[in-house]
Each structure stands twice: as C-alpha cells, then as structure tokens.
Amino acid sequence: MRRAIQFRLNGASVEAQVAPHETLVEVLREEFGLFGARESCGQGLCGCCTVLVDGTAVSGCLYLAALAEGAHVQTVEGAAELDAVQEAFIERAAFQCGFCTPGFVLMTRQLLDEHPDPSEDEIRHYLSGNLCRCAAYPEIIEAVKLAARKRRQS
Amino acid sequence: MLKIGEEERGLSPFELAEPRSLREALALLGADGVRPLSGGTALMLMMKAGVLRPTRLVNLRRLGIDQIERGNGGELRVGAMTTLRALEKSPLLKEWPVIARTLRTLSNVRVRNVATVGGHLAHGDPHMDLPPLLSALGATVTIAGPKGERTTPVEALYAGYLETTLARNELITQLLVPAMGARRAAYLKCTTRSADDWPALGVAVVLDGRKTSIVVSAATDRPTRLASVEAAEGLRIESDLHGSAQYKKQLLRVYLARAIHEARHASH
Known part of the structure; x- marks a missing residue:
C-alpha cells in the first residue's frame, strides 16, 4: 500500500514512503522529524497543524500526505533565521506555552502577504481558525500589527 | 499514528485512486466502500470519527473542473473543484456580493483554502452556509452520472440530515447562480x-x-x-x-x- 512520493520540503527535494491514509502532519513528524506542526484538535479548527502547500496554508491533520506529491511543503522550521513575524511574536511575548505558535506564525505570514496593513478586524477574522489555549490573544494581535510594521519598513 | 491516551486518532487504511478524467472518475464510483474525495476537509472528519470507513477514495483533484466564469445569460458558473477560497477571491463575486460576504465567515481561511464548492454542496450537513443561500438565490447544479448530465436546483439536493439526492455514482460538476439583477x-x-x-x-x-x-x-x-x-x-x-x-x-x-x-x- 505504501508508495514513494517526491515533493519539496522547506526548499529541499525529498522522498517519502507514504500510505494513502497517512496525513501530512503524521509524515512530517514521523518521517522527517519536524515537530513544529502538531495535531491538536484534529478537526481543522485550532491551527496547530498548519503547514503551507504550494504557498497556501492548510490543516496538515486533514490533508493526506499522498496529495502533497510534487508540491512544495513549508513548515515553521523552513527559514534559517527568524523572520519579522517570529521576531514580533517574541518582542510582544505573544505566547505562553508556545504549542500553537508555529501555526499562528505561518497564518500570520499568509495574512500579511495578502493584507500588508491589516485592520484589527481583518486580523481577528483571518486568525479565527487558530486557537491559543493560554489566551495570549491580545499580545498576538499586537504582534501581528508589529510584524506588519516591520515588514513594511524592511 | 498519533495517539492521545489509548485513543487511536489515525485513519483506517484505504486505497487512493487518481483518475485523470471525469469519465474515468465516474466509472470508479458506485461500489460499496468507494467515496469521492474533493477537498476532504469534511470527509476526513467523518473518517476520523469512524462514521465512514471507505475502502477506496477517488481523488477528484486532477479532473480540472475548477473554472469560475460568467455565462452568456449573466449567470455565475463555478466548477465543482473550485476551492471556497478561490471563489471568495474571484473578482466576479463583485456581482454576487452576498456570496463573498457569506464565504468570509465560512469556517476558517485554512479550511476554505482546501474545501471545494462541489464537496460543500454534496456533503449534506444542514449546518453548512452556502446551501441555504444558494437555494434562496435559485442556484442549480450540473450533475454527471453514467447516463450523462442532469441539472437540479441546489434546493432539491438535500433529503435529510447528511442525506442527499445524489446517486453514489454521480458527481456535481458545476454550480450555476443566476444573475442578481435587481435582487x-x-x-x-x-x-x-x-x-x-x-x-x-x-x-x-x-x-x-x-x-x-x-x-x-x-x-x-x-x-x-x-x-x-x-x-x-x-x-x-x-x-x-x-x-x-x-x-x-x-x-x-x-x-x-x-x-x-x-x-x-x-x-x-
């Protein structure tokens, strides 16, 4: 049942043996040791398993790994250095336990790609599918605004 | 497989078929245990919950039915494999702003990035947002089956909770929404x-x-x-x-x- 699929993972060409029923987040964790995306609610509601497939944010727990064949998959581990979004989350202390943070970082990058200067309403709508059980929401919204400023300045 | 406590959260094994044409996809459907897979966001939840345990999924992503266009009668034509997000961002929705407003609060961005118009309409969960709106707008769907195509109002797609009037070997291929006119x-x-x-x-x-x-x-x-x-x-x-x-x-x-x-x- 397993078959080899090739795809790009954080810029590098990779191959993995996957079964049709394995999800992308399972394969990232078990085959590649990438633990930034993690399954939490398992229903696409919490955003902890967020990864980018060809630049589009998806819930890795609802996405079959076999469908990533030929695609570019990006995780929070992808960048060698911290980007403006990660810096802003640190500067605004926009987390406590950090479990949800990789998902928030990836969704915020996509939000700022689409809306470089988002209103608070746009931020809240865009991130409504990301849950922070430590409830760092006020700091997260401030971090997104700071990241937007940092991006515009650079 | 991911485990939390003793609870198994992974999916049961199944085969994945990848047809390249609508005709090929239709020929694969109909047998027990076979289900079409479009975006999969709803299907995966049912499989995780054990409500559905298909032996084979037929992946519709390579069928190429994902165009959004305005028809000669001024109607909106949406290919069934169009993602909800692609529809939401389509400039054509300026003429159907109520659909754009509805999509903006449908689940979340990540789900809309993957979920498709056809899958949304074929799922049959009464909590979904587009079926009531499209029913009120008088929208129709084109349905392909082994004997050819038929057209039916969106309103007539639903028979009950998670029950649709689609046969197992039929697929929604296109959504048609009449022009708003003065509505x-x-x-x-x-x-x-x-x-x-x-x-x-x-x-x-x-x-x-x-x-x-x-x-x-x-x-x-x-x-x-x-x-x-x-x-x-x-x-x-x-x-x-x-x-x-x-x-x-x-x-x-x-x-x-x-x-x-x-x-x-x-x-x-």
Whole structure:
C-alpha cells in the first residue's frame, strides 16, 4: 500500500514512503522529524497543524500526505533565521506555552502577504481558525500589527 | 499514528485512486466502500470519527473542473473543484456580493483554502452556509452520472440530515447562480461557541420586488424554505449541540428580522 512520493520540503527535494491514509502532519513528524506542526484538535479548527502547500496554508491533520506529491511543503522550521513575524511574536511575548505558535506564525505570514496593513478586524477574522489555549490573544494581535510594521519598513 | 491516551486518532487504511478524467472518475464510483474525495476537509472528519470507513477514495483533484466564469445569460458558473477560497477571491463575486460576504465567515481561511464548492454542496450537513443561500438565490447544479448530465436546483439536493439526492455514482460538476439583477440578498448565521463554529441557525433572505425567498438552515435537518415570514412560527426545529429547539426558535425570530433588514439595505 505504501508508495514513494517526491515533493519539496522547506526548499529541499525529498522522498517519502507514504500510505494513502497517512496525513501530512503524521509524515512530517514521523518521517522527517519536524515537530513544529502538531495535531491538536484534529478537526481543522485550532491551527496547530498548519503547514503551507504550494504557498497556501492548510490543516496538515486533514490533508493526506499522498496529495502533497510534487508540491512544495513549508513548515515553521523552513527559514534559517527568524523572520519579522517570529521576531514580533517574541518582542510582544505573544505566547505562553508556545504549542500553537508555529501555526499562528505561518497564518500570520499568509495574512500579511495578502493584507500588508491589516485592520484589527481583518486580523481577528483571518486568525479565527487558530486557537491559543493560554489566551495570549491580545499580545498576538499586537504582534501581528508589529510584524506588519516591520515588514513594511524592511 | 498519533495517539492521545489509548485513543487511536489515525485513519483506517484505504486505497487512493487518481483518475485523470471525469469519465474515468465516474466509472470508479458506485461500489460499496468507494467515496469521492474533493477537498476532504469534511470527509476526513467523518473518517476520523469512524462514521465512514471507505475502502477506496477517488481523488477528484486532477479532473480540472475548477473554472469560475460568467455565462452568456449573466449567470455565475463555478466548477465543482473550485476551492471556497478561490471563489471568495474571484473578482466576479463583485456581482454576487452576498456570496463573498457569506464565504468570509465560512469556517476558517485554512479550511476554505482546501474545501471545494462541489464537496460543500454534496456533503449534506444542514449546518453548512452556502446551501441555504444558494437555494434562496435559485442556484442549480450540473450533475454527471453514467447516463450523462442532469441539472437540479441546489434546493432539491438535500433529503435529510447528511442525506442527499445524489446517486453514489454521480458527481456535481458545476454550480450555476443566476444573475442578481435587481435582487437584494442577505445571509446571517448565529454561532453560539466560537466565531468559526458550525452555526446554531442560518437564514438566507432574497428580495425580488414583491417576492421574498427565505431559506432556513442549521435549525432544521436540511435547508428549508419558508413559504412566508409567518411560517417561521410553525417550522419544525431540531435541537443539537449548538442550541435547543426552543432557543433556536427564538434565534429564528430575531435573525429572520435582521436578515430581512440587511437584505433591504444591501446593494445587491
């Protein structure tokens, strides 16, 4: 049942043996040791398993790994250095336990790609599918605004 | 497989078929245990919950039916494999702003990035947002099957809770929404837990001169048309996790009035 699929993972060409029923987040964790995306609610509601497939944010727990064949998959581990979004989350202390943070970082990058200067309403709508059980929401919204400023300045 | 405590959260094994054409896809459907896979966001939940244990999924992603265009009659034509997000961002939706407004609060961005128009319409969960709105707008779907194509109103797709009138070997291929013309429309929903939760109630209102179309969802086992505003009082309402029937009845009184008000003041 397993078959080899090739795809790009954080810029590098990779191959993995996957079964049709394995999800992308399972394969990232078990085959590649990438633990930034993690399954939490398992229903696409919490955003902890967020990864980018060809630049589009998806819930890795609802996405079959076999469908990533030929695609570019990006995780929070992808960048060698911290980007403006990660810096802003640190500067605004926009987390406590950090479990949800990789998902928030990836969704915020996509939000700022689409809306470089988002209103608070746009931020809240865009991130409504990301849950922070430590409830760092006020700091997260401030971090997104700071990241937007940092991006515009650079 | 991921485990939390003793609970197995992974999916049961299945085969994955990857047809390259609609004809090939249709030929693969129909047998027991075979299900079509479009975006998979709803299907995966049912499989994780053990409600569905398919032996084979037929992946529809390579069929190429994902175009959005305006037809010769001014209607909106949407290929069934169009993602909800692609539809939401389509410049054509300027002419159907009520659909754009509805999509903006449908689940969340990540789900809309993957979920498709055809999958959304074929799922049959009465809590979904587009079926009541598209029913009120008089939209139709093209359905392909082994004997060819047929067209049916979106309103006629639903037979009950998670039950549709689609045969197992049929696929929705296209959605057609008539031009708005002078019509004005609104869709309102009430979510009782988080903003992106399934609604406790959905109400679509379309005003066309003196004619009013009202379709209620989430409080009923399928999208249900009200013959008149007064008919809301006699509607058979279902309790679920999102609210009791009694609570939803009161929500309907409030939200129906709000939806009519919003439709009257909408530009379209």
